[in-house]
Amino acid sequence: GQVELLGGGYYEPILPLLPEADRQGQLAQMRQALRRRFGTGMRGCWLTERVWEPDLPRTFADAGIAYTMLDANQFAGLRAWLPPSQQVEGEGFWDLLGSYTTDFAGASVRLFPASKRLRYWLPFQPVARSIEFLRGLQHRGPATITFADDGEKFGLWPKTFDWVYTEGWLDQLFSALERERDWLTTTTFQDYAAARPPDGQAVLPCGSYEEMLEWSGGYFRNFFVKYPEANALLQAMLAVSRELHARRAGTKADTRRAAQLAQATRALYTAQCNCAYWHGVFGGLYLAHLRRAVWSHLIEAERLLRAGESRAVSLGDLDGDGQDEARLSSASMSVSLDAADGGAITAWHLYGARLNVVDTLTRRPEPYHQKLRTQSLQPTAAPGEVASIHDIVGVKEPHLHALLVYDDYRRAAFLDWGLDRRPSLEEWVRATWRERRLWSPGPFHFAPAPRARSGAPELAMMRRVEGRTIRKRVRLDPRTRSLELRYTLEGPPVPVAALEFNLGVFDPAALRAPAEHPDTTCMRFEEAGRVRLTLHLDPPGQVVTFPIETVSESEGGLERTTQGVCVLCVWTPTRRAWQAAVRWTAEPG
Secondary structure (H helix, E strand, O other): OOOOOOEOOOOOOOHHHOOHHHHHHHHHHHHHHHHHHHOOOOOEEOOHHHOEOOOHHHHHHHOOOOEEEEEHHHHHHHHHHOOHHHEEEEOOEEEEOOOEEEEEOOEEEEEEEEOHHHHHHOOOOOHHHHHHHHHOOHHHOOOOOEOOOOOOOOOOOOOHHHHHHHOOHHHHHHHHHHHOOOOOOOOOHHHHHHHOOOOOEOOOOOEOOHHHHHHHOOOHHHHHHHOHHHHHHHHHHHHHHHHHHHHOOOOOOOHHHHHHHHHHHHHHHHHOOHHHHOOOOOOHHHOHHHHHHHHHHHHHHHHHHOOOOOOEEEEEOOOOOOOOEEEEEOOOEEEEEEHHHOOEEEEEEEOOOOEEOOOOOOOOOOOOHHHHHHOOOOOOOOOOOOOOOOOOOOEOOOOHHHHOOOOOOOOOEEEEEEEOOOOOHHHHHHOOOHHHEOOOOOOOEEEOOOOOHHHOOEEEEEEEEOOEEEEEEEEEEOOOOEEEEEEEEEOOOOOEEEEEEEEOOOOHHHHHOOEEEEEEEEEEEEEOOOEEEEEEEEEEEEEEEEEEEEEEEEOOEEEEEEEEEEEEEEEOOOOOEEEEEEEEEEEEO
């Protein structure tokens, strides 16, 4: 009776981001796991990153969940209507005691406001300080305060293992709880909810804990505005979910197809794990292996859903911007094209490798970069204490400030540039060649493509700019498993033309250092055990490669993170009608 096991989404998704059917599926899978492994039910829910949206009570009620925990700051806007006797302020904190009900569409759930004070003090302050604070609540009569947090700070965060275990902080805490048991009682949520009624009602807006609101600009979904790469993950996840649920009808009689859909469902739920969809004090979206893991499961679900289907070209709003993008697919791969965003390839899925070839990240400014520029990198912890990761600001290697280079466009693939001269290698790497552009990135329009030979998916795009016509054509060759691209300039010749491809492929040679390769017709990029890409150019051109590196924050300090490799194909056109052909062939690594 000392421990209550809370439920939640099985793969720890941000529940409000999911369609209702997936919310219920994730919660049901957790309920089944708790029942199978521990023989217990699921009355309470741990809400991932405490991201709250007002429709969740309906979800929880349908899942049989009676209560959850939210940070006290989410109740702060209601101070004037909450019981004054339940509010505690001092030492820079505002606490709300007790519990409250909220409802949506006739369904209600009980909310326990979790103390930020205790979240910051446990385990980073001496035990005596927390005990004295709790002792000071006695004059209110019976008072209830909630501590709700994950376990990472009790041993996983930097230096906390020694502090919590070796130096005895945890033992001191439990000893103090035993020593003060005549006036201080601990209880589980389920026992408290059964014994005490709520202290009032609360209707809360969208929210999360204070640090998350700071990182997201006040609302979690802002991450998908700030980071197109996160939005790409979100929109792909939602598209797979829509397709999965649409295909479930009529499969009961087809046991083989039903089994495939069950596999696709598991892959989808796994891909809904929250970690790669946002960025705060941990690496999150900046960690390529996290993004790659989500893409891997989404691509596996996509493969299972489309098993046995013929080649196709389709138009639809793939990124939620209200404009149509294009999708070309074959038995081995799919490619997404965004005409509005420079006619770029924004996704290239290899089903065999379960890899999004163009999964990279744009180099953009982050608030903590200013600390690196000003060299204000000192941990803040008093003697005899351990610093929280919210206070630790260190660096994992010297001279990181030299990597603070920013892009003014999204790093996708099949980007095209017309330049007044050929940039140096350093200019390419440090993005100081922008003033050499003869035109800015702009929208293309889908145009009728030539008849596809042998049924290969194909699409054409066109743009007119600065007295020139620019044409792009994309074709999937199912026989050679290759991506064929054709680029045409019509009008006054440009001094330099370049096509840019940003690849989420970790080729050791390409990532070692920036490099220039003159008069190239063929070049290979290989990640052992994953994929081998071969680039073919006609006519031959210069190929420039360099690693895409960012500076991101982690629990241990600021660090260099490699996002992939940039591949630039550069030519000097000499005619008014000039054309280049680029072919990428993908094989197992």
